[in-house]
Amino acid sequence: MTRAALPTAALAAVVLVACAHGARRPSFSGGPRSDPPAPVAAVGGTRVTKDEFADFLFDRSRERWLETVDELVDERIVRLESERLGVVVPPAALDAAVEGEVAARREQLRARFGDGTDLEASVRSYYGFDVATWRRDVLRPRLTVHLALQRVARLSSRLRDQVVARVIVVADRATADAVRGKLDRGADFSLVALETSTDPSKSAGGVIPPVGRGDLGRADLEDALFAAAPGTVVGPLEVKLASGVEWHLYKVVDRLAPWTGAPATLLPRLEEDLARNPLGRAEYERWRARTRAAYGVRVFGPDGTVLSDRPGGR
Numbered sequence: 001m002t003r004a005a006l007p008t009a010a011l012a013a014v015v016l017v018a019c020a021h022g023a024r025r026p027s028f029s030g031g032p033r034s035d036p037p038a039p040v041a042a043v044g045g046t047r048v049t050k051d052e053f054a055d056f057l058f059d060r061s062r063e064r065w066l067e068t069v070d071e072l073v074d075e076r077i078v079r080l081e082s083e084r085l086g087v088v089v090p091p092a093a094l095d096a097a098v099e100g101e102v103a104a105r106r107e108q109l110r111a112r113f114g115d116g117t118d119l120e121a122s123v124r125s126y127y128g129f130d131v132a133t134w135r136r137d138v139l140r141p142r143l144t145v146h147l148a149l150q151r152v153a154r155l156s157s158r159l160r161d162q163v164v165a166r167v168i169v170v171a172d173r174a175t176a177d178a179v180r181g182k183l184d185r186g187a188d189f190s191l192v193a194l195e196t197s198t199d200p201s202k203s204a205g206g207v208i209p210p211v212g213r214g215d216l217g218r219a220d221l222e223d224a225l226f227a228a229a230p231g232t233v234v235g236p237l238e239v240k241l242a243s244g245v246e247w248h249l250y251k252v253v254d255r256l257a258p259w260t261g262a263p264a265t266l267l268p269r270l271e272e273d274l275a276r277n278p279l280g281r282a283e284y285e286r287w288r289a290r291t292r293a294a295y296g297v298r299v300f301g302p303d304g305t306v307l308s309d310r311p312g313g314r
Helices: 009-020 050-060 062-085 091-113 119-127 131-158 173-184 189-196 200-204 219-227 263-276 281-295
Strands: 041-043 046-048 162-170 233-241 244-256
Touching (some): 050 062, 062 131, 091 131, 119 131, 162 189, 162 219, 173 189, 173 233, 173 244, 189 200
Antiparallel strands (some): 041 046
16 A cells, blocks of 8 residues: 555644644554643734634645544544454564655655755754654554554455456446457457556556455445356446446456454464555555444534535545
């Protein structure tokens, strides 16, 4: 999964402000949290409260508000799912991620300001503390969530029956029928996907993450995939979206049996699986939609009003 998935720049900004003001961030195990009594700013002796900040952010930059709430919801679900599945982040993986982030930040500073830029001075100027504290209070909590998300998302998928498939997505039925005709005459599915599909998976020949029950939000479509033998082409199938209609064709490649066994026995296998095939954006999005539905997630505005058009996040 790309680092863009968790956390976003918006969440990172919230985290950094909290640390800069001396907040004790909650531990990943769900420990207590102490909010600082200080306001977010003071102007001419007048304090700007956190409620005012929330209203301002929501009114002036609603997309940033929603992105940040989405990321905070992710973090809560990751904590709950880690406990449920018995997932732990290997210390070596966390240490490597922290060192990689430090190196990346140094490179960003060098690229922007030139050689000789002092990371220590930059961190102290921005956060008010040294690099060691930044590593401990900012990087390690944030990266722990990021790495745990990869593990709970992948393990939750591997514990279910899945179909391995490729997909071709086109905009209209006539094109879909023409594509199906090519495939029936022996055309290579991956090449046709590369030439024709509008789905981001086209660059990989239509390869998508394995499909489990509930992943596609269409029981009839999933039933067709699970009923098809490996090597079978399924479709064209009409898929209605808020933005219009698409037509999907799938090629079933394989079936995957669910992993079995106690969680502790699955963790080494999980690490090997992620090393071979890192979590991608599409698999992450499926996990997020599935778990948000399971946990009954609702998103609110700063006044407590339910944003009813966003029950499952972005």
